[in-house]
Amino acid sequence: MTENAAQNDPPTTHVLPRGIRFAGAVGGIKASGKPDVSLIVTDRPAVIAGVYTTNQIVAAPVVLTRSKTPTATGRVVLTNSGNANACTGEEGMCNAKAMCEQAAELTGCDAADVMVMSTGVIGQPLPMEKVRAGIESAAGKLGVAESDFLASADAICTTDQFRKTVSQTVSIRGQEFRIAAKCKGAGMIAPNMATMLGVLMTDAPIGPQTAQDSLREIAGQTFNRVSVDGHTSTNDTVMLVCTGLSESKDSQELTKDELAVWQEAATQVALKLAKMLVADGEGAARFFEVRVSGASNDEDAFVIAKTVAASPLVKTAITGGDPNWGRIVSAAGYAGPKIQPERTSLVIDGVTVFQNGTPLPIDAAKLSEKMKSNNEVLVDLKVGDGHGNASFWASDLTEAYVRFNSLYTT
Template sequence: MGQEKYTAVQSGSIITPKGFSAGGLHCGLKKTDRHDLGAILCEVPAVAAAVYTTNVFQAAPLKVTRESLQNGRLQAVVVNSGNANACTGQQGETDAYTMRAEAAQQLGVAEQDVAVASTGVIGELLKMDRVISGIAGLPQRLSGEASGAEDFSQAILTTDLVKKEACVSVDVNGKTVTIAGAAKGSGMIHPNMATMLAFMTTDAVIEADDLQLLLRKATDTTFNMITVDGDTSTNDMLVAMASGLAENETLNPSHPDWAAFAAGFTYVCQVLAQAIARDGEGATKLVEVCVNGAVSDLSARAIAKTVIGSSLVKSAVFGADANWGRIIAAVGRAGEPVNPETVDIHIGDISVLEGSRPVVFDEDEALEYLKGDTVRIVVDLHQAEGQATAWGCDLTYDYVRINAAYRT
């Protein structure tokens, strides 16, 4: 992803692409007065695509959204936090369809053009009187201004400490095309599709099949390369909508500006994914694991995610302990081809292993590096050209505290 292909839009948000508005409010699903219901609206039916959790137990909103997306089009997304509407049986499905119908009526769009998303506690029925009342209040809260994007970003958070946003612009045959995203995620993060809840908007002209292919490809190297705790949620969903209002020539893989658009799109995904990893429950550090020299990119991804997901590695990072033995152990159990005689490991710029043999290093220097808020681990297998990068966080006392009392 060459930086020259796209430009970061400072203060950009989910509503920066042409045609989009957003908003949020508190309807009473959360015990606090934080926003817990939000929506994104496009002024025209948008080309749309999505990826979903691979968890066998999939929440009712995913079924509804899959149904809505059968025609490759959406005009609105309604989302609640504080309740996942997962493992709630037939009543949960009925409630998700009711959310879709109510949102369609209040926002003035076709029912089949509405996606539904939920996040929060699993196994509890939605308080639908509060949801319906909240949806009725959404139209007047929707805005194309920064306040609307802020309210939406706050409405989708659960244990998150900060909102996650990103926005870039790309030149496509002389037209400025904008790509933006907003996400939530802090715990139960080990996606195999996207992560928790994420939403992307663009004003590009693009066909649904090409948007779906790009979404899957970008997801594989960004959202699918993060982990906080190794748990894959029942509600993970990433939805992308393209209004087409930039009026560029239709983008597809043969378009001369496709590479620039794809780079910008992937960059937005990466920024959001890294923000989720950095905001992991109880986290104090962002951890990046780069694997080089693997037999394939796919193999490198598996190894990188094994290292980043190791509780022992995560604990060592939290304790600022340069324990490379935990790293090499994770590499060796990833189930991928590795030559046990050729592995190099660096913690930051500090070499701790060369040719699978220990290197004498300055422990104090390593301690100071590991005390920082970003830790980079590089593993070089010296086998072939496969490479991948994964992101995660340290494992702290606070992670246990947060999750021990999640429902209370």
């Protein structure tokens, strides 16, 4: 896997929210010489909300940006890749603040209105001369074209094999509101808040606390339901930027019913990104979905689905195309929530292998070939007669993942 291969992606078409400019630039932080500084700048003060890693070891940019959100005066989201600025002590916080101050000066706003994100290797001081050069270069390239948006998306990538961007429009009040989003991530991905860097942007009029609450729900239904390696990063951040600069003069904040429509669309955007994270999992050969039904409640179903998806034994079975149902049902059994073994059933890629606590005779070789021939594998697990349901998405675990991560910092 090569670092930041995203620039090789084919052209795409996006609808971009009004009132936002984008840029990506090379500062020289990455040894590869690939883009490593991204800017998102709003034309006027905007609502910005954020959700952050729940890891107790937290990077300086997370601490700083978390203290600023939600806000109604945000102007800039600045990201550097190639260096996480995590576990860097007081120097790391000073550098994060310096990044905000420089971006503020170049874009004509206050440093308090600049949000900063970093991603890359942990424990190394930021090469500030290169960071400053990248920020200055990005500020000089800001634009509203799709190419500018894609450049900003490329500049946040690290081990990603492809860029991850999605856009969509949603009709509310007889007008079209735009949603666009980008994220990065391929490793150190585990569901415990955001588990990557990402930015959702919209021109819908949404207030600060509403945006914060909405983003938390969106993350809970999408980014918190994916896993590559079970490792929650020190830098996880997802931001929501709302400019309110739609084509209509009606800038009144969305009503509760209108927000529900917008949030459903935004959730679909985020879900597409979340699935891209899994599909791009380091060394991954297959993507699999675990659907749990019959639990006592949705929360229990989520815990069971997460446990099954995170099991190394389940992941390696998916890698080998092995319909090893015992690994799946036993993972459900140790997940914690109460299940009904006598009502537990399992379907793998449409083939029922276990029903009401009893294994069924199957053509294991045929099912194995079916699993191997698909990039995606579907696991349907019923654990009782309850009303709880949940879905979870994960990548498999391969030798390539082990090789890549055994050499990542060397």
